[in-house]
Amino acid sequence: MSKGLPKRSEDYSLWYNELVKKADLAENSAVRGCMVIKPYGYSIWEKMQAELDRMFKETGHSNAYFPLFIPKSYLSKEASHVEGFAKECAVVTHYRLKNAEDGSGVIVDPEAKLDEELIVRPTSETVIWSTYKNWVQSYRDLPLLVNQWANVVRWEMRTRLFLRTTEFLWQEGHTAHATKKEAEVETKQMMNVYAQFAEDFMALPVVRGRKTESERFAGADDTLCIEAMMQDGKALQAGTSHFLGQNFAKAFDVKFATKEGGLEYVWGTSWGVSTRLMGALIMAHSDDNGLVLPPKLAPIQVVIIPIYRKEEEFDAITEKVNEITAELRKVGVSVKYDNRDTHKPGWKFAEHELKGVPLRIAIGPRDLENGTIEIARRDTLTKEQFELASQPISEKISSMLDEIQTSIYSKALNFRTEMTTEVNSWDEFKELLEEKGGFLSAHWDGTSETEDKIKDLTKATIRCIPLDQKEEAGVCVYSGKPSTGRVLFAKAY
Amino acid sequence: MSKGLPKRSEDYSLWYNELVKKADLAENSAVRGCMVIKPYGYSIWEKMQAELDRMFKETGHSNAYFPLFIPKSYLSKEASHVEGFAKECAVVTHYRLKNAEDGSGVIVDPEAKLDEELIVRPTSETVIWSTYKNWVQSYRDLPLLVNQWANVVRWEMRTRLFLRTTEFLWQEGHTAHATKKEAEVETKQMMNVYAQFAEDFMALPVVRGRKTESERFAGADDTLCIEAMMQDGKALQAGTSHFLGQNFAKAFDVKFATKEGGLEYVWGTSWGVSTRLMGALIMAHSDDNGLVLPPKLAPIQVVIIPIYRKEEEFDAITEKVNEITAELRKVGVSVKYDNRDTHKPGWKFAEHELKGVPLRIAIGPRDLENGTIEIARRDTLTKEQFELASQPISEKISSMLDEIQTSIYSKALNFRTEMTTEVNSWDEFKELLEEKGGFLSAHWDGTSETEDKIKDLTKATIRCIPLDQKEEAGVCVYSGKPSTGRVLFAKAY
Numbered sequence: 001m002s003k004g005l006p007k008r009s010e011d012y013s014l015w016y017n018e019l020v021k022k023a024d025l026a027e028n029s030a031v032r033g034c035m036v037i038k039p040y041g042y043s044i045w046e047k048m049q050a051e052l053d054r055m056f057k058e059t060g061h062s063n064a065y066f067p068l069f070i071p072k073s074y075l076s077k078e079a080s081h082v083e084g085f086a087k088e089c090a091v092v093t094h095y096r097l098k099n100a101e102d103g104s105g106v107i108v109d110p111e112a113k114l115d116e117e118l119i120v121r122p123t124s125e126t127v128i129w130s131t132y133k134n135w136v137q138s139y140r141d142l143p144l145l146v147n148q149w150a151n152v153v154r155w156e157m158r159t160r161l162f163l164r165t166t167e168f169l170w171q172e173g174h175t176a177h178a179t180k181k182e183a184e185v186e187t188k189q190m191m192n193v194y195a196q197f198a199e200d201f202m203a204l205p206v207v208r209g210r211k212t213e214s215e216r217f218a219g220a221d222d223t224l225c226i227e228a229m230m231q232d233g234k235a236l237q238a239g240t241s242h243f244l245g246q247n248f249a250k251a252f253d254v255k256f257a258t259k260e261g262g263l264e265y266v267w268g269t270s271w272g273v274s275t276r277l278m279g280a281l282i283m284a285h286s287d288d289n290g291l292v293l294p295p296k297l298a299p300i301q302v303v304i305i306p307i308y309r310k311e312e313e314f315d316a317i318t319e320k321v322n323e324i325t326a327e328l329r330k331v332g333v334s335v336k337y338d339n340r341d342t343h344k345p346g347w348k349f350a351e352h353e354l355k356g357v358p359l360r361i362a363i364g365p366r367d368l369e370n371g372t373i374e375i376a377r378r379d380t381l382t383k384e385q386f387e388l389a390s391q392p393i394s395e396k397i398s399s400m401l402d403e404i405q406t407s408i409y410s411k412a413l414n415f416r417t418e419m420t421t422e423v424n425s426w427d428e429f430k431e432l433l434e435e436k437g438g439f440l441s442a443h444w445d446g447t448s449e450t451e452d453k454i455k456d457l458t459k460a461t462i463r464c465i466p467l468d469q470k471e472e473a474g475v476c477v478y479s480g481k482p483s484t485g486r487v488l489f490a491k492a493y
Numbered sequence: 494m495s496k497g498l499p500k501r502s503e504d505y506s507l508w509y510n511e512l513v514k515k516a517d518l519a520e521n522s523a524v525r526g527c528m529v530i531k532p533y534g535y536s537i538w539e540k541m542q543a544e545l546d547r548m549f550k551e552t553g554h555s556n557a558y559f560p561l562f563i564p565k566s567y568l569s570k571e572a573s574h575v576e577g578f579a580k581e582c583a584v585v586t587h588y589r590l591k592n593a594e595d596g597s598g599v600i601v602d603p604e605a606k607l608d609e610e611l612i613v614r615p616t617s618e619t620v621i622w623s624t625y626k627n628w629v630q631s632y633r634d635l636p637l638l639v640n641q642w643a644n645v646v647r648w649e650m651r652t653r654l655f656l657r658t659t660e661f662l663w664q665e666g667h668t669a670h671a672t673k674k675e676a677e678v679e680t681k682q683m684m685n686v687y688a689q690f691a692e693d694f695m696a697l698p699v700v701r702g703r704k705t706e707s708e709r710f711a712g713a714d715d716t717l718c719i720e721a722m723m724q725d726g727k728a729l730q731a732g733t734s735h736f737l738g739q740n741f742a743k744a745f746d747v748k749f750a751t752k753e754g755g756l757e758y759v760w761g762t763s764w765g766v767s768t769r770l771m772g773a774l775i776m777a778h779s780d781d782n783g784l785v786l787p788p789k790l791a792p793i794q795v796v797i798i799p800i801y802r803k804e805e806e807f808d809a810i811t812e813k814v815n816e817i818t819a820e821l822r823k824v825g826v827s828v829k830y831d832n833r834d835t836h837k838p839g840w841k842f843a844e845h846e847l848k849g850v851p852l853r854i855a856i857g858p859r860d861l862e863n864g865t866i867e868i869a870r871r872d873t874l875t876k877e878q879f880e881l882a883s884q885p886i887s888e889k890i891s892s893m894l895d896e897i898q899t900s901i902y903s904k905a906l907n908f909r910t911e912m913t914t915e916v917n918s919w920d921e922f923k924e925l926l927e928e929k930g931g932f933l934s935a936h937w938d939g940t941s942e943t944e945d946k947i948k949d950l951t952k953a954t955i956r957c958i959p960l961d962q963k964e965e966a967g968v969c970v971y972s973g974k975p976s977t978g979r980v981l982f983a984k985a986y
Contacts, residue, residue, distance in 0.1 A: 027624075027627075029559070029560045029620065029624065030560075030564060030567065030620070030623055031560045031562045031563070031564060031611065031620075034560035034561070034562060035560070036557070036558070036559050036560065036624050037557055037558040038557055039555035039556065039557045039639060041557075042555070042556050042557045042558055043555065043556070045558075046556060062532035062535070062536065063532065063535050063536070063539060064529070064530055064531055064532045064534075064535045065529070065530040065535055065538075065662065066522070066529050067522045067524045067527035067528070067529065067660055068527070068613075068644055068646065068660050069524045069527060069583075069660070070524070071523060071524060072590070072599065072601075074523065075590075075599070076598060076599045082590070082599055086589065086590035086591060086592075086599060087589055087590075087591075088588070088589065089588065089589060089590050090562075090585045090587075090588055090611075091585060091586065091587040091588065091589075091590070091601050092583045092584060092585050092586075092613065093584065093585075093586045093587065093601065094583075094584040094586065095581070095582065095583055095584065095648040096579065096580055096581065096582060096584075096648065097565070097568075097575070097579040097580075097582050097584070097612075098579060098580075099579075105569060106565065106568070106569045106575055106579060108565075108584050108586065108610055117601055118524065118583075119590075120561075120585065120613070127522065127523070127524075130523055131520075131522065131529050134520075140835065146532060150644075151561055151643075151644065153561065155588040155589065167560055167561050167562070169558065342633065
C-alpha cells in the first residue's frame with residue numbers, strides 16, 4: 001500500500017485531488033468535468049442521502065421525480081433565473097444518430113433536429129413550477145412539500161472532483177405555500193435541517209447566515225446558507241435554502257383560491273445540497289495519512305486485522321474475531337474483518353488509514369493469551385491495549401465511536417474559532433486574508449459596489465450575514481461608511 | 494371523490510392511462526415523452542428500490558455512479574451496440590445559451606459548440622467499460638460487481654406512462670469477471686434475483702427464459718429475461734440480464750493478468766429493471782375500482798377511517814384509533830389515520846380504494862360500544878366485523894396482509910395459467926391470439942426468418958425460450974420444420 005499523499009502544508013490542492021483518487025472516492029471520467037463516483041465514495045454518499053432523506057420526511061416532505069429536460073422557453077420564463085444559468089447550459093438539439101454516407105462512422109442525423117431545444121436541467125424550478133400550475137387550485141392543495149434526488153448539469157469551465165463538476169448529484173426541495181410567512185418559515189427550517197445534518201453527522205460546524213443580494217440564487221428573494229471552514233482557511237458553502245417569493249408562481253401563473261374566496265399567487269421555496277458535501281467532508285477532517293471519517297458516515301466503522309505467522313494462529317484469531325464481530329453487529333456497529341492473505345498487516349493498516357476507517361482492531365497470538373486487543377483511533381492516530389474482560393466490547397467500541405464523532409467536531413470547531421478574526425481596518429483585512437485566511441468578521445456598508453470592489457481586490461467574498469449577527473455600530477472596513485453589524489468575508493471554494 | 498375510471502373490459506388502454514393519473518402515480522410533462530412521477534407513485538418506486546438494493550447488496554454488489562453523458566465515439570465502439578441505440582439518442586451539441594442580438598429572446602450560442610457531441614446515456618455499458626479499463630489490471634481486481642441507480646434517455650416515438658417513456662429511472666448492474674463461467678453464473682443469478690423480487694414483492698408470477706437472437710440486447714451474447722402476463726392477455730418484459738461475453742472488453746480493451754501469468758479479456762454482464770415495473774405492477778393486479786397493491790409494496794398498508802356525527806364521538810374514536818395505530822406500528826405495519834374533516838367517509842373509501850390501500854378499517858360509535866371494527870380488503874372488496882377482544886389487532890392485521898400478498902399472487906398465477914395455451918397448428922395460433930391472447934406455447938423452427946414472419950403476420954413475438962423448456966419433438970407451428978421444444982409467443986408491451 002503505497003500512499004504517497006502530498007502533505008497538506010505543502011500543496012493542499014494537490015493533497016485533496018490525490019486523496020480523492022487514492023482513497024477510491026471518485027475520479028475524472030472521459031467526459032470533461034464529469035466524475036465517476038467509485039463504490040467507496042458512493043457508499044459514503046448513500047449514508048448522507050439516507051440521513052437527509054429521513055430528515056426531509058420527518059419534516060413532512062415526499063419525494064417525486066421531474067424530467068431531466070427543460071424546454072428552452074421554460075428556462076426563459078423567469079428573467080433573473082435564465083440570466084443566472086444561461087451561460088452554463090448543456091443543450092440537446094437532436095434525437096438520433098445515423099451512419100455517415102461516406103462511411104466515416106456515426107454522425108448526428110441532421111434531419112432529427114428538435115423543434116425546440118431542450119436544456120439538461122441545471123436546477124428544476126422551471127419544470128417543477130410548470131407542473132405545480134396543475135397541482136394547485138385551492139388552499140386545500142397547499143402546502144406542496146416535495147423533494148427530488150437527481151443529477152443536474154452546469155457546464156463549468158474549471159472543475160474539481162466533488163467540489164465543482166459539470167454533472168453532480170443532489171437533492172432539490174421545492175415547496176409551495178399559501179402565505180409568505182409559511183414559505184419563510186420553511187426556508188429557515190430547511191437551512192436548519194442542513195445545519196443539523198452537517199453538525200451532527202458530518203461533524204462539521206457551520207455558520208448559518210443570509211447571502212447578500214449579489215450572492216443570491218438566480219430567481220430568489222432571499223437565500224439562506226450554511227458556511228463551513230476548510231483546513232486551508234477557505235470557506236465552503238455547504239447548502240442553501242431559498243425564499244422564492246412569488247417569482248416562479250408569477251412566471252408560471254400558479255394561483256390558488258384562498259379560503260376567503262380570493263385568487264392569489266402562491267409562495268415558494270427551494271433548497272439543495274449536493275455531492276459537494278463529499279468535498280467538504282474530506283477537506284474538513286482528513287490529514288496527511290488520508291481520510292478521517294466521522295463514525296456516523298463511515299461505511300465501515302471498525303476494521304479488524306489478524307496478526308499471525310502460522311495457520312493455526314490464524315484459525316484461533318478468527319474464532320475470537322467472529323465473537324467480537326457478532327457482539328459489535330448486535331449493537332449496529334459496521335465491522336469488516338480484513339482476513340486477506342494477499343497483504344501484510346502493515347499494508348492493511350495503511351490502507352484503512354487512507355480510507356478513514358474510524359477504529360482499527362489488531363489481534364495477535366499474544367493478545368489471545370492475554371485476553372487483550374489493540375484498538376487504534378484513526379482521528380488521533382493513538383493506540384490502546386484493551387482487556388476484553390474489563391468491559392463488554394460493544395460498549396467499549398460504541399463509546400469510542402461516540403467519542404470520535406464528538407472529538408472530530410470539536411477539533412473542527414476549535415479550528416474555525418481560531419480561523420475567525422474580527423478585523424477593523426482595510427490594512428488588517430488584506431494582511432490577515434493573505435497570511436492567515438479564514439473568516440474575517442468585518443463591517444460592511446451594505447452596498448454591492450463595495451462588495452464587488454473587495455472581491456476584485458482580494459478575491460474575498462461575503463460568505464454570509466450571520467443569522468446571529470449582533471447589532472454593533474461601526475464603519476465599513478473598506479469604504480468607511482456606517483454599518484450596523486459585522487458580516488463574514490472569506491476566500492471560498 | 495369522483496373516480497370515473499373506464500372499465501377494463503371496455504378500454505383496457507384508457508383504463509390504464511386514467512388509473513395512473515387519477516391514483517396520483519404519474520403524469521405527462523411538458524417535455525414530449527418525459528413523465529413526472531408524483532409523490533404517491535414515487536413512494537411505491539422507493540419501496541421497490543429499497544428491496545432490490547438490499548438484494549443486490551446481499552449478492553455482493555456495490556453502488557457507484559457514472560456520467561450521464563457519453564462521447565459519441567464511445568457509443569460507436571461496440572458495433573451492434575451503436576446499431577441498437579443510434580436511432581433513439583438525445584444528443585447534446587452546445588453548452589451555452591445567450592440573448593439573441595435582435596432581442597427576440599434566449600437562443601443557443603452558436604459559438605459554444607462542442608468538439609465532440611455527447612449522447613445522453615441510453616444505457617451505460619460504454620462509459621462504464623471505458624472506466625473498467627483502468628480499474629482492472631490483474632485477476633485480483635476481479636470480479637467487479639457494480640450497480641448504478643440512474644436516469645436514462647431513449648428517444649421513443651410512442652410513449653406511455655411508465656411502460657415506455659423517453660426518460661426513465663432504472664438500475665443497471667455492470668459486472669466484470671475472470672472467466673466465462675463466472676459471468677454466466679452472474680447473468681443467471683441476477684435474472685433469479687429479479688424473478689424473486691417480482692414474485693415475492695410484486696406478487697407477479699414470471700416466466701424465466703432466454704431471448705431469441707433477434708430479441709437480444711444490442712451487444713450481448715445472451716439475454717435472459719423474466720416475462721409477465723397482464724390482464725389484457727399481453728405479455729410484459731419485466732427485467733433482463735445479459736451475458737456480454739468479451740464484447741465490451743474487446744471494444745474498450747479491458748484485459749487482466751491471469752493467475753497463470755497470461756493476459757486475457759475479461760467477461761461481462763449487465764442487467765436492469767426500470768420504472769416500467771410500475772406499469773407491470775399496475776396492470777397485473779388492479780381493477781375497475783382502482784389500484785390493487787401487494788402489501789409488501791404499499792406505501793400505506795392500512796388506512797383507518799372514523800365514522801361519526803358528533804365531535805365527542807370523534808374524540809372517543811380517535812382515542813381508540815391511537816391505541817390500534819400504536820399496536821400496528823409496533824409490528825412494522827404502516828398505518829394512516831384519515832381524520833380529515835373536509836371529506837365524508839364514502840369519499841375517503843373511494844379514494845383509498847383508488848389508491849390501492851390493502852386494508853381499510855372503519856370505526857363508528859357502535860363499534861366502540863361493541864368492541865369491534867370493520868375491516869375491508871381492497872383486493873377482494875370484502876368486509877368483516879372483527880372483535881378486538883378475540884385476537885391482538887397486530888396479529889390479525891399482519892396475517893391478513895400476508896394473506897392478501899399470497900392471494901394476489903395466486904390470482905395472477907391462476908390467470909397466467911389460464912392464459913397459457915399449447916397450440917399445434919397455424920390456424921389455432923392465429924385464432925387463439927386474436928380471441929384470447931395470452932402466452933401461446935408453440936413449436937418454432939429456430940430461425941429468425943420464421944420469427945420475423947410470424948411477427949409481421951400477427952404482431953406476436955417470441956417472448957422467451959423458457960429455461961424449463963421440456964425436450965419435445967414437434968414441428969414449427971408456422972413453417973412445419975422440425976423443433977425440439979416449445980417457446981412462448983405473445984403480443985407484448
